[in-house]
Amino acid sequence: MDFEFTEAQKMLRATIREFVEKELPKDFVRKWDSDPNMTWLPEEIHRKAVALGFTAMHVPVEYGGMGGDLIDDVILSEEVSRRSAAASFGLHSGMFVRLIHTYGNEKQKNEYLPKLAKGQTGFCIGLTEPGGGTDLLGALKTTAVPDGDDFIVNGQKTYITGAHISPFTCALVITDKDAPKKSKATSLLFIDLKSPGVDIRPLHKISMHGAGSNEVYFTDVKVPKANLLGELNKGFSQLTTLLNPERILCAADTVGIAQGAYEEALEYAKTRTAFGKPIGQFQVLQHWLADMWIEIELSRLITYKAAWQFSNNEPCWMEAAAAKTFAADTAVKVTTNAMEIFAGSGLMVETDIQRYFRDARQFVFAPISNEMARNFIGELMGLPRSF
Numbered sequence: 001m002d003f004e005f006t007e008a009q010k011m012l013r014a015t016i017r018e019f020v021e022k023e024l025p026k027d028f029v030r031k032w033d034s035d036p037n038m039t040w041l042p043e044e045i046h047r048k049a050v051a052l053g054f055t056a057m058h059v060p061v062e063y064g065g066m067g068g069d070l071i072d073d074v075i076l077s078e079e080v081s082r083r084s085a086a087a088s089f090g091l092h093s094g095m096f097v098r099l100i101h102t103y104g105n106e107k108q109k110n111e112y113l114p115k116l117a118k119g120q121t122g123f124c125i126g127l128t129e130p131g132g133g134t135d136l137l138g139a140l141k142t143t144a145v146p147d148g149d150d151f152i153v154n155g156q157k158t159y160i161t162g163a164h165i166s167p168f169t170c171a172l173v174i175t176d177k178d179a180p181k182k183s184k185a186t187s188l189l190f191i192d193l194k195s196p197g198v199d200i201r202p203l204h205k206i207s208m209h210g211a212g213s214n215e216v217y218f219t220d221v222k223v224p225k226a227n228l229l230g231e232l233n234k235g236f237s238q239l240t241t242l243l244n245p246e247r248i249l250c251a252a253d254t255v256g257i258a259q260g261a262y263e264e265a266l267e268y269a270k271t272r273t274a275f276g277k278p279i280g281q282f283q284v285l286q287h288w289l290a291d292m293w294i295e296i297e298l299s300r301l302i303t304y305k306a307a308w309q310f311s312n313n314e315p316c317w318m319e320a321a322a323a324k325t326f327a328a329d330t331a332v333k334v335t336t337n338a339m340e341i342f343a344g345s346g347l348m349v350e351t352d353i354q355r356y357f358r359d360a361r362q363f364v365f366a367p368i369s370n371e372m373a374r375n376f377i378g379e380l381m382g383l384p385r386s387f
């Protein structure tokens, strides 16, 4: 068993840490999070991240990328989220590039992958609808009806992160309303978000202010049939093959959030005094901090293990679901105890701890709720399907 990262991975982590300290200093992140007009990573910082190759890491070399694997992406997500999960590049690598690389035709790969590698295009995923995200298929209502060389799309998506800055979305739509099973009725379509009939409305949330989410309405939107990703009526099954990297990268994000909050809390416990001594001398606080360290380390281990399995083409359904679930629960627990340690000052918007606390909440149910992830684990154990 080898717990060592390669020299290249160690260098990557050091480079990301340097980038974070220089380009995402704490006072900037605080300002960014509290400015309602700043709902995405500022262009100037994005350009510096692109120059360091952060958007190219997972893109294959033949499409202008660096051909890295999921372990590289995990390091990137963890380190950036340690400062700000809103700045994390996890989804870029985890879903967008993989979707196109796995299911795109040569034309689509040549069109999108080099642009994604160079950070020249945004991208968002349009799956969830107002009827619910957990029962994604049950709630799916958006339709794409053939019309000559086009589809005509009607429906509504919600919570779509990055729709306000992306030129297009990859949306799950119903293309065969008569299919005997809904899982065989859906397709993935690239939809140009500047098309007539698309209406994007920002949502206001308490978490991840720097990564804006939106409602997206489609009214008779014309989408060329050439924009189909992969096979007609296989959209849902195509998506399911890409769930593990998404879960593992979200786990890495929450390991980063928990680590950032733990470091803040530890420092505060050493410097804040009560009864003439640092509050970190009180045993109850020491136990909280010890538990934080233990659970973050366990989250990190299962996340790395799942990433390693995925990178080595080993099945990792159980581990990816476990990593996502355990790391999200840990981030909630760590940020809650960290808030207790900060007490009154933690509630002040000037502190970083309240941001970690808010950001952690989102990962408990997105992209998959922890309850649903546990349902999958139960099923993988051979228990009867509960949903």
Ligand SMILES: Cc1cc2nc3c(=O)[nH]c(=O)nc-3n(C[C@H](O)[C@H](O)[C@H](O)COP(=O)(O)OP(=O)(O)OC[C@H]3O[C@@H](n4cnc5c(N)ncnc54)[C@H](O)[C@@H]3O)c2cc1C
Binding pocket: 124, 125, 126, 127, 128, 131, 132, 133, 134, 135, 158, 159, 160, 161, 162, 205, 207, 213, 362, 365, 366, 367, 368, 369, 370, 371, 372, 375, 386, 387
């Ligand atoms: C900030 C944010 C960003 C997002 N970004 C995107 C995005 O970019 N693209 C996108 O497509 N989606 C996105 N989502 C949607 C996200 O994937 C959904 O929120 C998630 O799938 C949960 O769906 P829901 O919120 O509708 O909850 P619901 O599905 O309504 O679930 C409500 C509750 O019921 C529980 N529940 C439901 N079914 C079961 C069951 N069988 N067993 C046990 N418990 C169950 C859930 O666990 C949950 O606790 C985002 C969401 C948020 C909040």
